[in-house]
Amino acid sequence: MSDSSVMIRIGGEGGEGVISTGELLSKAASRAGHSIMTYRIFPAEIKGGLAQFQMRLSDRSIRAIATEFDHLMAFNQEALDAFHETVADGGCIYYDPSECDLEGMEIRAETIPVPLNEIAKEHGGTNRGKNMVALGFLARIAGLDLSVTRDLLTEKFRRKGEKILAVNIACLEAGYEVGAESSNGRAVLPSPPNGDGGGENGRRTIVISGNEATALGAIAAGCRYMAGYPITPASSILETMSRHLPRFGGTVVQCEDEIAALASCLGASYAGQKAMTATSGPGLMLMGELMTLASTQELPVVVIDVQRGGPSTGLPTKQEQSDLKFAIYGSAGEVPRIIVAPASVEECFHLTARAFNLAERYQLPVIVLSDTSLAFRTETIPEPDVSQIVVENRLQPTKAELVGYQRYRDTPTGVSPVAIPGTVGGIHIAGGLEHDENGSPCYTGSNHNRMNAKRFRKLETLREDFDEWVADFEIVEDAALGIIGWGSTKGAIQEAIEMAAERGIRVSHFHPRIVSPLPEKRLRRFLEESPIRKVLVVEENFTGQFSHFLKAKFDIRPVEVLKAEGVPFNPSEIFDAIVKAEADL
Amino acid sequence: MSDSSVMIRIGGEGGEGVISTGELLSKAASRAGHSIMTYRIFPAEIKGGLAQFQMRLSDRSIRAIATEFDHLMAFNQEALDAFHETVADGGCIYYDPSECDLEGMEIRAETIPVPLNEIAKEHGGTNRGKNMVALGFLARIAGLDLSVTRDLLTEKFRRKGEKILAVNIACLEAGYEVGAESSNGRAVLPSPPNGDGGGENGRRTIVISGNEATALGAIAAGCRYMAGYPITPASSILETMSRHLPRFGGTVVQCEDEIAALASCLGASYAGQKAMTATSGPGLMLMGELMTLASTQELPVVVIDVQRGGPSTGLPTKQEQSDLKFAIYGSAGEVPRIIVAPASVEECFHLTARAFNLAERYQLPVIVLSDTSLAFRTETIPEPDVSQIVVENRLQPTKAELVGYQRYRDTPTGVSPVAIPGTVGGIHIAGGLEHDENGSPCYTGSNHNRMNAKRFRKLETLREDFDEWVADFEIVEDAALGIIGWGSTKGAIQEAIEMAAERGIRVSHFHPRIVSPLPEKRLRRFLEESPIRKVLVVEENFTGQFSHFLKAKFDIRPVEVLKAEGVPFNPSEIFDAIVKAEADL
Amino acid sequence: MATAAKMKPTDYKSMREPIWCPGCGDFGTLNAFYQALSELEIEPHRLALISGIGCSSRLPYFVNAYCYHGVHGRALPTAMGVKLANPELTVIAAGGDGDAFSIGAGHIPHTVRRNPNITYIVMDNQVYGLTKGQIAPNSPTGMVTGTTPMGSLEAPINPVSMMIGFGATFVARGYAGNPKQLKDLYVKAIQHPGFAFIDVLSPCPTFNVNMTYQTLRPQVVDIPEDHDVTDRAAAFALSLHSAPQIGVFYQVDSVPYEKRIRDLRAKQVEYGGQPDLQALIHSYR
């Protein structure tokens, strides 16, 4: 870990407030101007037991998680047992002596007792009070200003009444004081560069999870219909939408299954609304038939796939990027689709919004390939400015076009104007049988050829329209190595490239936003304009899925850097691969 | 068309017996020792109307259909109108003058009136009698012995009583006589080389459709459970199984949908039975989640996918090879599967039987990619000899292995012995969560890696086991061109290669039986050992699906010869592509 | 909803000719439907017809309306999406017994309990027509078809009992051979403020010789006039009778789903304030 960041872990009994302590601490840090990234690893079983929260704080922007901790706060013995070994050399463990017994334990790190329960009781607090003590304590350890944290609490507890607020603030302050005693000299963060981060002036930031960002991005793009079926790790998108969308005039339905969810989205889209569903691998497979229908009917729809560990029920709470090939190729028969992959929590917001625009513009289903690591982690991101979000709507027929209206008119772009039910003169049938320009069933070879060409032409149009935007890439001069990655691995790749640069190894990086259709022109330029001699494809799956598609299109035989272990890449793992590739050049 | 074959088309009102006339004629020709191939093109709508039957007869073996006819028998005006233009120069049209009026029609071919109705009435027959007249007439036109046809009728009508039989025979003979008058000098087939084809000695042949052959192949391999849901063009597999399987002690269930069908097959397989389902593209998509489960649980199962024209409901009664990418890549998360593709009706039998063996041996789902053109056509094929069919059964644990039994033991082949419920000591759980060797859920990275490796290792084992058998190929010495095809295009490719050879163009041909995993060793030998400078990949889809997979694995950039027009390739279309490729060399 | 010029039944015909076999019950079903639309004076551009796959599911092609011909078995959730997205439209789902009760069976109880204001017309021929004659879930035990050469082994679904079991708020059965009554049932169903189900006996002469106009005519009976359509247990008992009864079995008042959703929106505004996306985003500080 680079010096400027601090890793904190909190552990305790599920339901004891471990998560809320962590969330408040990370918000406070963010408001103080730090960057934060938090993440959680859930067991696949529900069972109460151990809860934990991890966070990384830094005065610089953070791009990946880390696996060694500087500080551990253990609420109970179970947490102490489970996590003390994850504390790095020179790190420190805080524990509540009324809950933990260190006798006979071999602990490398320094240990400091913090009587959470006792302090809380002294200040009139009970269980929640204890969390506030911990919050105050850790805020001080992290070097945060007391006032930021106090303001946050005030906002949060205002509705609960003066008395509760006062007790909580008292506990917070007491914890802060104890923290001051314990923190002398220890890994405290330097002051953030933008101390006014959360304020009305300066850089405005929010702390948000990938799933929440996805939901808000959808609302920003004009999504007004969501139907879904709960599934880990996608459920919180449906839940976030349920909380907010109706207020914006929208509709959220928890359906009986994923098939019904997508079917109803297609109905809503046909009726003119922007619609989406969110699921994970098992649900996505159930949607295959309807996804193919949508492409054939040319209906815009957005499907969020929050990937998790497969195969089948697999590792349902863990990380994997293994749905790509299904997203691209999961249709019997041949239809175009668009697949985008957010690389960060911030992109979960913006790329989801763009996904709606793409769906509307090309009248196609768009799959957003998020994943577990993005879904559950929270990050400090610049607060999206709603006034800056571009919103596109599907092409509708002009008055002239409504005379002898042809729903599936074969146009140079492949896109045909679509009449919304209720439009006089726009009556048509949206069907899954092969049809002619009028939508009437038509099974001749020439018509099938023509309609296939029309539908796939939209992807060509897309390539033209978005040439500049399809991918992020950084060409490092004279780099002999190039890394291609997609989705959530971006941060880890960037950190690895920085580590390599420190060692004098130059590496270029290509990271597409649209992963299908492949950004051919851009990628060719990346491969051909720069003197790259070896390409590494980095992805979190077992078989090298993106690499497969690259190999089919480009004359490259990349080094596949793969990981399928339920957890994201550590930057150092990618760094090791870089070093090895450089040695083999 | 080569000289030694004759093309006949029969057309008339649906339900008038057009199909049965054609079926009897083709059987008679086959029993006489000819090769036959018949096919039908259905409208996607049910509506009565026009029925038609097409057949090709030859004294040599037939590999592909043709689109120009030597003889047309028109039962009514509609058939005459619709088909007279499909008769080749020098061909002949027979029509019933009581039904057809040629006045004002421009017909190129010779026309001969055959008073079917009148003759039938003379001999005491009504509607069916008319078909028998036509049958006799065409039998004579085709140069068949009267006795073979008469014997066939006798077999067929024996159960219906003396009287009906006598009338039918009388009509047949009368038709035959009229045919003798009309046939002088006209495209009659030479005598077949094995005149005793259908008899007890000599080459035994049967006339069967691809779907029927698939069903019988399954029974031969020991399939005793089939569950399905009707869908064109797969329904007749379910129907054929319903007719026969219970007698063999098996079970056939028409389920509520494709999901239930495959779920129940997995249940039956878990209980130790060989199970299959049959569907087409839309149904296959619904099965995606369960297919992935089967691979994870390591359950043998066979899924027949009779491909039809997509996308979505698409061209439901037409030909297309467009489910390949879904068959291979239609799973979220990563699992191994095996895909085989029969190239002929004969292979529908044998490859389906082999599919069960592969499923049992590797404990995996096997998809058989048949298609509409194979499903509906009938062919003369050598009668499969049941005693020669190899039947494999899944590996079961030994007594020693039942002590501390591990269902998912990690073995060098990837295959673990599986206990059938009812076995004492073999109790285990077959689950879709990632599991350890005991089947207990286990989410560690190392276990996931290990189990992924174990599951995929089975494909390596398969490549070793079946190196000789994975593909058919013919390397022509000094050929600069090579064609790679898969599935039902084989015959057309072979005919095209023969046409090219006549022009002095040499072409090698590679046609895999197992299309996934790719037969890498064999294909490499094909590409590297022979001096092929250009590869053509021939397939009936719009996007070049098999080509995509080849490009990802091999350093080839093939010429894609694609057709997605609802009908199979004509050999001449492939021939044209060969000529062009040769010119561009 | 009324148009300036009164719409005639023929105004609801589309330019496409039905592709059904001669004698197919779906013709009668369609004609009664034209009549009902005309009686209700529904404007074609405000009418949305949603179907799945089957001979009967082709019905929308022949109606002058916004139509959606989706995949097999998903007409109901699709229709719900249309209705929720635009409650102004009159939304009607139509299809066959296979589409509805076999592959689509899982969607029915859930559509019922949500109760959106859509009408569901099931053309019940007790067989799979389009795929050329296999048993349907409501085929009688023993029926011989392509997949049941020795007779089917399964008990038939009773669509009406099932719907009453689910708690549907409007349940009726019609008969293609009684177009006048059928038209009335359509009118009542479309006017019902919630999910309305009509099972229409619609013979398939091509593949089902057991249920034809000839066999049905002497069997069908009108539901007794004194039947209390609001008594669920009585409606259930009535549905168990062996002779096919036609008419309305059950109808009770109901608040449609889209209305409850509208109320929910108001409640959320009350609780969470006027919609202001920037403020919502800012609350994640």
Place this chain on the structure above:
Amino acid sequence: MATAAKMKPTDYKSMREPIWCPGCGDFGTLNAFYQALSELEIEPHRLALISGIGCSSRLPYFVNAYCYHGVHGRALPTAMGVKLANPELTVIAAGGDGDAFSIGAGHIPHTVRRNPNITYIVMDNQVYGLTKGQIAPNSPTGMVTGTTPMGSLEAPINPVSMMIGFGATFVARGYAGNPKQLKDLYVKAIQHPGFAFIDVLSPCPTFNVNMTYQTLRPQVVDIPEDHDVTDRAAAFALSLHSAPQIGVFYQVDSVPYEKRIRDLRAKQVEYGGQPDLQALIHSYR
């Protein structure tokens, strides 16, 4: 079926410890199940347990039997496949209300009308446990969950009425808080020669505070002794009562599917001759 040495309930425990939350109703469900298996003396290696996905669907892991943990919602067709492939096995499907009535809803009427001899145990907690608390199809209207922050808008399914509507031949409701009666219901259900359904009220204290042992205890009532379990209409009426009744609602004689299939096989042999595959192939000459 009897073993040499009598099996104790604990002999049916597997080596895996339940992973449910403390206080979960599924513990009671499981214990009563052990008791029933022991009373019936079912040999573990002849017992097949099939489930889908959910907290409750983990039940097979804790039972010493051949087990199958499939995907969400497909326990019934899977169990049918197991039973038809090997009728000697005692086959039991188990899962949650979401698994059964939501994603799995389409399979229920069809399993009912085929009527294979399998027992279906649904652990009914009126919520989605495993996915951390969303409404289930049988959650009461107004219930507040993650996906219904202002209360759900939908009417609940009544599993018992629904099953009686489908024509199931054995329909009962049990309660995890009454393990003795629950054990008896399991025994009866397993002994029933056909498809037997038991709705088990099994609280989820973690995600459903509306239905707990505390709220249920005063509500549940036994089905009146004089209820005629063979009267379908009466059973339906009883199922509509507001207080949760526990006991057997409906049970009638039935011939299981696997028996009808066996008879069909004999009939085909009678009609088509002894099985001889070569002769069958040869008939395609």
